Amino acid sequence: MAPITSTIEQIGAALTTAHATYGKSNPKSSQTHKESIGTLPGGTTRNVVHFEPFPVILASGQGSYLKDLDGHKYLDLCGEYSAGMFGHSHPVITKAMHAAIDSGFALGGVNQFEGRLAQLLCSRFSSIDKIRFSNSGTEANLTALALVKAYTKRETVIVFKGGYHGGLATFGKDGKVTANSMNVPHKFIIAPYNDIKALEEMVEEHKDDLACIFLELMQGSSGCLPADIEFVKATRAKATEAGAVLMFDEVMTSRMSTGGLQSFLGVYPDMTTLGKYFGGGGQNFGAFGGRNEIMSIIEPGHPGGAYHSGTYNNNVTTMAAGVAVLEDVWTKDVASQLYEFGEWLQNELRRVAAGTILQVTGVGSLMTLHFSTQTIRSAADVQGSVAELRELLFFDMLRRGFFLAQRGMISLMTVTSKAELQTFVEAVQQFLEERRDLVT
Ligand SMILES: Cc1ncc(COP(=O)(O)O)c(C=O)c1O
Incomplete structure (x- = not known):
């Protein structure tokens, strides 16, 4: 060059x-x-x-x-930083949102759209048995991190240099959590991206307390940097070996196929987080889902379970827009x-x-x-x-x-x-x- x-x-x-x-x-x-x-x-x-x-x-x-x-x-060409994937005012999505607004948009209970949206997403992502919704990708990631810690009863989370999981879980370009960082105070270990040997060493060192390996299949915010397939496979193998949860942040990358980049690569996590366009492309949306045994601990009445709620988790305009996306737009x-x-x-x-x-x-x-x-x-x-x-x-x-x-x-x-x-x-x-x- x-x-x-x-x-x-x-x-x-x-x-x-x-x-x-x-x-x-x-x-x-x-x-x-x-x-x-x-x-x-x-x-x-x-x-x-x-x-x-x-x-x-x-x-x-x-x-x-x-x-x-x-x-x-x-x-x-910005496409709302990947959320606005269907362009502006897509007629099918707009119609679904108008219909939802016309039937009342602050109902205060379970609505007719949320279960359908969950079914549609679970049918597309083979690694997701059950899913819950939130208001942003950040919120989905933070909730999922707390959930996998509760599930594994372990604390340590391996993340990667340059990773961006929302403004409260970002691991700067040099991998340093700087003094003015707004990150949530989990026990994060920051591993180099695409480095299998370093990953193996870090998993070995922390295996008794390792709750989760948390990976973007392509680091989006850091510059669209794809993970090597062998590295992705190594995260799968190492998480299983350590009895830890493998979680993919597919908030951005899920668009690579209707089943996400994971189905494209053929490597499947225990938990996945989603966001951006699934709520209609412009509505506040996030989601986290995965294996039944992990997700079931937030089921109401689960003995010793965790509590997940939020006023707008099922807001009708987003849920209705999401159903329209999955039924009629994102084929x-x-x-x-x-x-x-x-x-x-x-x-x-x-x-x-x-x-x-x-x-x-x-x-x-x-x-x-x-x-x-x-x-x-x-x-x-x-x-x-x-x-x-x-x-x-x-x-x-x-x-x-x-x-x-x-x-x-x-x-x-x-x-x-x-x-x-x-x-x-x-x-x-x-x-x-x-x-x-x-x-x-
Ligand atoms: C990979 C990834 N995770 C999480 C987020 C945060 O999502 P949100 O901006 O909806 O909070 C983003 C946002 O760009 C992202 O790219």
Whole structure:
């Protein structure tokens, strides 16, 4: 791979110009941001969507497009960080939600949708006998962690460097739980990702107290870094050997097939956590489920059992939207087409990136663009990449009408056509040509 010939100063100057252009063409976003920052830390209630000099304020979405407050239209490649997988205002999902709203949305008891949603999910995920719902992926993960500790009567949880299981269980790019971390205080042991030998040693050291090995099959937030199949198999074998629970966080990766990335890989955990699009793609949703003997300890009346509840766990709009998704929208054909489009896009981007330091990592419809002279395989590699170039790409793409996550992540939606994706490939190609001095 060609060495980076540009200096950080040149990239910095290009970025200053990009910020100025962005600032000029987004006065309403700027104004709204200014009005919010006095009362909302950073002007948003969600750090990930913040960027400098101020975040674009999104006003609406329709199909595969977004519009901002200043009237710009973007092809949405962010897909609500993987949650908005069915595009904006999908008619089937919208209809199901309207019907649920019309029949009353604060019922205060068991409703007609939750059991159906559970049946549909259990029928698709062969490793899930029983499932419960929550309001977010974070909440699903935290509840599931507490549950497996209660089940095993053990404390230690092995997680992986670069893992992201929600804002309260995140294991930074360098694997350090820093002093200002908001993580829940479980007994986490942080192992290197994709390192079988280190995993074996850590399991051996902690086997008598090991409650759980908790794994993302592809680290999404850290840069779409796939787990090696042999590593995934090793987590299965080691968890079984130690009498620990193997739990996959499939909040992001479940989209790789209708049975999740686990069924694609053919390695099955004892517990799985889900979230994002299963609640309709935009509604608050999380879920955790798995083997009957683990899940049964939260059954009402279970002797010495644990208690799981939450006012909005079964909120009718999410449950109804989820049923519509699984019955009518997220079919096997749709899932394989989305995966195929994703692989196609990754290959096309790699094609136009040849001879530059742009790299694409990911699986199927989830991918991240990195600028680095070294091959990106781990979260530490991502940290060593040129973040300023990623930022420059982000602003150049915004200017050309493409909205991706600022960290370079692309999360495809089922409503986006190949022709639309082709326009993005061409835009990236133009970016690389125009910025040739900076990216080779
Ligand atoms: C793998 C993974 N787990 C958990 C979460 C947290 O989900 P939520 O944002 O719904 O709390 C995320 C969010 O991006 C995620 O990617």
